[in-house]
Amino acid sequence: MKILVTYYTKTGNTKKVAESIYQALDKNDKELKSMKEVEGIEGYDLIFCGFPVHAHSVPVPAQNFLKKIPPSAKVALFSTHGAQREGQMPKEAIRNAIGLVKSEVLGSFTCRGEVEQEVIDELMNRPEHRAWAMEAGSAQSHPDSADLEDAQFFAKNIVRKAVSFTDFARK
Numbered sequence: 186m187k188i189l190v191t192y193y194t195k196t197g198n199t200k201k202v203a204e205s206i207y208q209a210l211d212k213n214d215k216e217l218k219s220m221k222e223v224e225g226i227e228g229y230d231l232i233f234c235g236f237p238v239h240a241h242s243v244p245v246p247a248q249n250f251l252k253k254i255p256p257s258a259k260v261a262l263f264s265t266h267g268a269q270r271e272g273q274m275p276k277e278a279i280r281n282a283i284g285l286v287k288s289e290v291l292g293s294f295t296c297r298g299e300v301e302q303e304v305i306d307e308l309m310n311r312p313e314h315r316a317w318a319m320e321a322g323s324a325q326s327h328p329d330s331a332d333l334e335d336a337q338f339f340a341k342n343i344v345r346k347a348v349s350f351t352d353f354a355r356k
């Protein structure tokens with residue numbers, strides 16, 4: 186199975202998660218690239234796509250990438266966000282991302298990612314962002330080792346799922 190792990194990142198959090206996912210894919214034919222570095226998006230069986238939640242949703246460069254994925258590739262999504270993991274926002278951003286993908290989405294993973302204090306201070310003054318900006322202080326030091334371990338567990342499960350789908354399709 187040919188697997189691409191790709192990510193969009195501004196401050197490095199989503200890249201850390203991408204690297205952990207990549208490490209978890211031990212024996213597969215795998216590549217790790219930022220979305221900017223991906224030249225041809227054809228020929229992959231499975232693509233892990235990661236992005237930070239920006240303004241409650243998917244940043245535009247990641248939206249453009251998701252729209253370009255060919256239907257032949259299965260997709261798994263991951264994201265990092267300042268808000269708490271249990272809230273609606275991370276789920277909503279993933280739902281928005283799923284809506285942009287033409288192919289099958291096998292699953293998703295989200296975890297918190299540290300937010301720069303300047304960003305928190307600025308967004309605290311904007312009513313539409315205040316709720317998550319108030320939570321964002323406690324995202325400090327995320328993604329942490331437990332988040333990265335969870336991401337690896339997620340990645341291994343997705344690969345298992347992708348393999349069983351492929352076996353089923355061959356039968």
Ligand SMILES: Cc1cc2nc3c(=O)[nH]c(=O)nc-3n(C[C@H](O)[C@H](O)[C@H](O)COP(=O)(O)O)c2cc1C
Pocket residue numbers: 193194195196197198199200236237238239240241242265266267268269274297298299300301304317
């Ligand atoms: C411009 C901007 C907008 C953001 N909007 C949100 C948001 O709506 N909800 C949220 O939970 N986090 C938000 N964040 C926090 C980021 O999602 C979080 O820090 C993420 O881990 C950053 O990932 P990166 O380091 O890969 O860029 C925002 C950050 C920035 C810089």
